[in-house]
Amino acid sequence: MSTVASLSETPRHRQLGLTDHEYELILERLGREPNTVELAMLSLMWSEHCAYKHSRKLLRRLPTSGPHLLMGPGENAGAVDVGGGLALAFKVESHNHPSAVEPFQGAATGVGGILRDIFAVGARPIAVLDSLRFGEPERSERSRYLLGRAVAGIGHYGNSIGVPTIGGEVYFEPSYEQNCLVNAMCLGIAPRERLIRSAAAGPGNLVVLLGALTGRDGIGGASVLASAELGEGDEAKRPSVQIGDPFAEKKLLECCLELLDRGLLVALQDLGAAGLTSSISEMVSKGGVGVELDVSHVPLRESAMEPFEIMVSESQERMLCVVEPPRFDEVLAVCQRWETLATAIGEVTDSGHVRVLDHGEPVADLPVHVLVDDCPLYDLKPAPPAREAAGGEAPVAQAGGRGSDAPTLLALLRSPNICSRRPLFEQYDWIVQSRTVRRPGQTDAAVLALPDGSGIAVSIDGNGRRVYADPRRGAAEAVFECAANLACVGAEPLGVTNCLNFGNPEKPTVAWQLTEAVEGVASACEALDVPVVGGNVSLYNEAPAGPIFPTPVIGIVGKLPDVARAGRLGFAREGDAIALVGPFEPSLAASELEKLWGQPPIGPLPDADGGLLRHLHAKIREGVRSQTLRSAHDVAEGGVAVALAECCMAGRIGARVELHDALDSFGEAPGRGFIVSGPADALERWADSEPSGACTMIGEVCGDALQIVSRLSLPVDELLRAWGEGLDKFF
Amino acid sequence: MRFGVVRFPGSCDDVDALAAAKRVGDAVILWHAERDLRGADVVVIPGGFSYGDYLRAGAIARFAPVMAEVIEFAHEGGLVMGICNGFQVLCEAGLLPGALLPNVSLRFVCRQVDLDVVNDQTPFTGACDLAETLSIPVKHTTGRYYAPPEELLELSAGGQVVLRYAEGHNPNGSLEDIAGVCNEPRNVFGLMPHPEHAVDPLTGSAGGLRIFESLRAHVDGRVAV
Amino acid sequence: MRARVLVRPKEGILDPQGQTVHRALEALGFAGVRDVHVGRLIELELDDSERLPEMCERLLANPLIEDWEIEDDHRAPEREADRP
Amino acid sequence: MRARVLVRPKEGILDPQGQTVHRALEALGFAGVRDVHVGRLIELELDDSERLPEMCERLLANPLIEDWEIEDDHRAPEREADRP
C-alpha cells in the first residue's frame, strides 16, 4: 500500500521518466500543461529510446559518408550500392530488455522489429544475423534458460517468415547474467529505385495503418498512466508482453513490397517502440508537414482502450504509410489479397502539428518540433574508473617452451566462448531464398550470392570483455575484426552498422566507456574508410550487481566480385604452405586464456595501426580473390593456437607449424593476424608483394594432427571432440 | 513440361522451388485462393509455414481452395510432390499415408543429410539409382514420420517408402528412418528434405536436382508415349 | 456458450514433449511424478456446440495421431476464476 | 492419481494461433464461432497433487503470458473413454 501512496504523490511526469527540467521545458514550449494523452506521447518521444538524449551528440562523431552510400543514418535502415542496380539495406538493433523478461517472445519480436525496419525502406529481407550475450551457462541455470529460449525465439520468427539466419555470435560473461543482450541484424535488397523514405508528404494524403490489430502490448513507460487510472480488478488492462506473429508479418512484408512495386505509396514507416506516436511524429517531422488522425479508426484487439493507449501501444506487425486518396482503393485491393488489414486513420496536413482526435473530438494537439526536436540533448560526464590508475602494463605474454600447450588448447576449445556453435545455428534456417554460398561454420563471414554472380559478405562482432578492459581499443578492434572476417572471404567492406549496448550513461564510468568506445569505432571506420550507415543504442543495461560489460556490436557488409571465389577458413590441401600474416603482436590482456584462469579483464590492449590494417586486409582479400590463398582465417579468441585448430577442424586435416619463440600460442590481437594457406611458391610470391609487412611462413598442411613444434601435438579428431560437443549440453 | 508451385500466404520456399523447377522445365506459381492449376504437369507444394503452421503443420492449408483442385488432380493420377510443409499438407489432406510429428529434439533442425533411395521406380526417383545416396538439407521442427505399425509394414512391402535417411542421419526420430513416401499408385510423393535447396553445388549440393530431373524424364516419356 | 476441446497424443505414440516436461519436473525436485503427456487445449466461444465433433474431426485434431474430447459449457469455469 | 493442467494465453495477450484457427473454422463454413483460443493441455499421473500449483508456476506455464488451471482427478475421464 505504501508504494501506491508514494507513487501517487510522485508527479506524473516523473513517473513517466521525464525530469522536472524536461517537464518545465515542455510547459514552456507548449505554453500550457499537456493533457494525459499528450503527456504519454511526449514522455515516449523524449525517452532515451526515441530521443537518443544521452547519445546523439556522441553519434555525430561517427563517419557517415562514403562512395557506396545510398542512405545514411536517419532512415529506418541505411543502404549501400552493391552494383547491378541493387541497393543493400541493413541495420542492427537490440531487444535486450524484453528478452530478459520473456526470452522467447523478446527475441522473436526483436527479429520481427528489425525485419520491419528493412522492408520499411522498400528492401526485401534476405538475411538475419544475431549477436547474443548471456551469463555463464555452466554455472547459471537462468543463463541456459535465456540462451535456449532466445535462440528458439529467433529461429521461430526467422524460420517461419522465410528469411535465413546466416550468422551471428554468442558470448558468455557473468556481467550479462541478469541483463542478457539480444541484438539482431537484418539485410535486405531492393532495386535502387524502389528504396523509399519515411517522410510524409502532400497535405490531403491519407495516413493508412497496415497490419495487425492494436492491443495493449508493451505499453512501456506509459503504463504508469494506466495503473494510476485503473482501480482494482482492472488487471487485464495492465500492459502485456508482446507476442510475435511471424505469419502476420510474412503477409505484411509481401503486401508492403507489392504496394511499393506498384508505386502506390508516398512514404512508409514501421511501428516499433512507442508505436503510433513515434512513427507518425517521425514521418511528419521528416516531411515538414503535420497530421490529423482519429484513434477511433484504429482497429483494436481489445475493448475499451483509452486514446493514450492506442497512441503508445507497441503491438507488433504494423506499418504506417501515406497514400494519395485516388490510389487508396488499389491499396485496399493489394492488402486484401495478402489478408492484411488496411485502415485510413488520418490525413497529412500542413499544420506542423500532430492532432489526435477520438471520434472527432480533439484529445491531443502538439507541435511536431516539440515532439521530435525539442528534447534536450545531454552532454555526458565521463570519468575513467579508478582501476585505470592502477592498471599499469598489460600482462606479459608468455613465450612458448613452457611445456605442452595441449591441455590448455583443449580447455579453450571446450570453453563456451570458443566451442562449436553448431547446436545453436542448426536451429536456424540458413538456406531459404537460395543465396547462401557460405553458411555458418564454413567461413568467418557469411556470403550470399547476387543475381549477377557477385556476392555480398557480412559479419557481426563485438567483445565486451575486451571493451571493458580498454573501451577505445576494444571497440576499434571489433571493427577491425569484423573487417578481417570480410577480408577472409575476399570481400571489401562497404558499410557499417552498430548497436551500442551499455549501462547507465549517467554514471561517469559508463559515460567514459561510451565516449571512448564511440571514438574507437569512429577512428577505426575512418582508418578503413567505411561509413556508418545506421545503428541503434541500448543504454541502462544494468543489474543490481552493476552494468554489463560495455558491448558495442559491429556489423559490416561487403562485396565480392565473384561469389564462386568466396574464401574458406579450413585448410584445403595436403602439402599447402601455411603463413601467419599481419603486424601481429598479441597479448594475453583480456584474452580467453586469462578468462580461463579466472582473471578479470584488464587493459591496456595492444594498439592497432588502422592504416596498416586497411592495406593488410586488402592484401588478404586480393589473395583470396585470385585464389592464391586456399584458406584464410583471422586470429581471434584463443590466439594462434585456436585459429590453427579451427583451420584444421574445418578442413578435417592436420598441420605442422613452428612459431617464433616470442609469440604466445594463445595471445590475442583481433583483426591483426591471419592464418592463410596455399601452394608454397604462389604463397611466397604473394607474401613478398606489397605491403609485405609481417608475413611469416610457419609450416605446412599435413597429416591428421595439429603439431606446433615443441609446444603441442594433437590429433584433429581429438580437437573435434573437445570443440564439437560445444554448446549442445546447454540446450 | 510445366511445374505448378503452390503459394500459400506463409509459403517460404516457393520461390526456391520455382527456381529449382525452372532448371528442368517451365514453372509457374499457383495462388492458394484460386482453383486453377494453370495446366501444370506436376504440382509442387513447397515448404514454409502455410498459415503460420498454427494448430498442426499443414492442417489449415489443406483446406485452401487450390487444394481442392490438387486433390482432384491427384486422384486422376496427376503428379504431386509435397516438400516439408507440403508433405505435411499432403498427409493432412489424406493424399499420403501417415503423419508428421514434432522432432524428438523438439527443436528446429537445419542440417545437410544423406538419403538412401530405396525405390527408384517412381516418377520422382526414376533418374536415381537404387541405393544411391543423395545429399540434401532438412530444416523443420515437425518432421518425425509416423504411421501405425501395420501401415508401416504395408508401406515398406508395397514400395511406398521412397527415401530413407542414411544410417546416422535421421534428424528427427522418424520411424524406420523414413524421409519420403508415396501413395499406392505412386503419383503423389512427400518428403521432409528440401530437394529445391540442393540443385547447385555453389549453395550446397546438387542431390535434389536428381528428383526434378526424374520428374522431367517421367513427364517427357509420358508425353512421348 | 463456451466449450473446450482437449486434444492429446494417442497412446503408444512417442510424446517427447511429455517426456521433456517429466524430466524437467524431476530435475526441479518434484518427486512422485509418474507420467506426463502434453496436448492441446482449444477453447471456443460459440453459438451452439452441435457441430463441435465435426470441427474436431475435420480440423482441430488429426485422428491418426490424436484423441480428442469435448468438455461442454457448465464444466468450464469462468476466466476470472482461473487462478487458484 | 491423475491431474490435468490447462494452460491458456492470458486475456489481452495476442493469440495468433487462436485467431488463425478461428478464421479457418469460418472458412470451413462453421458458423457461429465467436472466439477461439489455443493453449496447452498437460496431463499428469502423480502421487499427490499438492505441489501442482508450484509446478504450474515454475514450469508448466509461463505466468507472464499464460494463465493456468488445475482440474483434479475425478473430473478427468479415463483415457479409454476419451472418444465420444
Ligand SMILES: Nc1ncnc2c1ncn2[C@@H]1O[C@H](COP(=O)(O)OP(=O)(O)O)[C@@H](O)[C@H]1O
Ligand atoms: N549507434 C548508432 N550509429 C549510427 N546510427 C544510429 C545509431 N543508433 C541509432 N542510429 C540511427 O538513428 C535513427 C533512429 O534509430 P532508431 O530509433 O533505432 O530507429 P527505428 O525507430 O527505426 O528503429 C536510425 O536511423 C538509426 O540508424
Ligand SMILES: [Mg+2]
Ligand atoms: Mg524504424
